[in-house]
Amino acid sequence: MEALKNHIQQHINIERTALDLLEPYFEHRVLKKKEIVLAEGQVCREKFFVAKGCLQMFFVKPNGIEQTIDFALEHWWTTDFSAFGKHVPSQYTIRSIEPTELYVLSVAQQTALLEALPAMEQYFHRILHIAYAASQHRVKYLYQYSREELYRQFAAQFPAFVQRVPQYMLASFLGFTPEYLSEIRKKPVP
C-alpha cells in the first residue's frame, strides 16, 4: 500500500505509524485489461484508488455506443460519487484499460475507517477539493474551446496520457468521432 500511503502523506500531515492502521480497511485488487469494477445499473458500494494502471468511466448511449466521460490514472480516486453510499444503481461503468492495481474502499469500511482515523476526513476533503477544482476547469474548457483546440490543449497538458490511451476512447472522451480525431492529428500544429 505504499502508493496510497505516500499519496496520503503528500496531502496531510500524518505519522507513518498512523498509516499502518489503514491496511485492514482496504482491499487490494489486481485487474487484467478490460475488467469491470463497477457496472452501470449495479448498486455502487465501493470507491477506487488507482495504485497502478488506468480506469475508464463510461455510460452506454441509447444507440449502444460507449460514451467515455472520465479516466482515472495512478493516484486518482474514482467511483460514481452520487451513487456511492446511497444504495442506488450506478449510472456509469468503470473498467480497466490496461493491467491495473487498485485499493478498494467500501462504504462500510470507509465509515469504520473515518471513525478509527478521523484525519482521513482531511485527506478526502483535500482530494475532493482537487477533483472538484479540476471539474470546474473542465467545464470551462468545454465552453471556451472548439473541439480542435480542446484536443490541442489536452495533448499539451497530458502528452504521456494521449500516447497511452486508445485513440477511439480519447476521441469519445473529447466528444469526437475517431475519424475526426485522426484528421486533427494529421494536421500540422498551428
Added chain:
Amino acid sequence: MEALKNHIQQHINIERTALDLLEPYFEHRVLKKKEIVLAEGQVCREKFFVAKGCLQMFFVKPNGIEQTIDFALEHWWTTDFSAFGKHVPSQYTIRSIEPTELYVLSVAQQTALLEALPAMEQYFHRILHIAYAASQHRVKYLYQYSREELYRQFAAQFPAFVQRVPQYMLASFLGFTPEYLSEIRKKPVP
C-alpha cells in the same frame, strides 16, 4: 448564521453548542444585485456560502461575452476551488444576480477553523463529495443530451430556478444564444 448552522447539522453529527464556536471565523456579507465578490484575475482568498440569494460564476470570452459556467443558490458553497488557497489569480468572476447574503470563509480563517473544530473537515468532505457528484452528472448530461433536451431536463429538475434567473444568463449557462432558448421555450413540450 442559522442557515449555515442548520446546513452543517444536516450533513454531520455535531452539537449545537460546538457550532457556536463558528461565528468568529466567518464574515457576514450583504450584497445588492450585481455585486462582484471575486473578479477574474484577482487572487482568490475566500469561499462563499450562500445564505440567501444567488451567485453567478462566469468568465469573459475573447469576444467580450460573459460565459456563465455555474450558479450558486441558497445553501451552496462556491469559489474558484483551484485558485482558493494557492495564491494564484482566479479564472472566474463571481457576482450576485439578486440581493444576496453570504457567509465568507477566508483561506486563513479556514485553516484556523479546521484546527479549532476538526469536525468541519467532515462537513467539507461531504459538501465537496456532493458537489463533485453533481459535476459528474453534469458532464454526463452534456454528452448525453442535445441542447434542446438539456434545457428540458434542466427545466424539469429546477423549475423554480428557471423562473428566477435572467433568461440570457440561463441561455449562456446551457451554451445557447438567448434567441435559441426563446425558440425552444415557444415550442410545445414533446
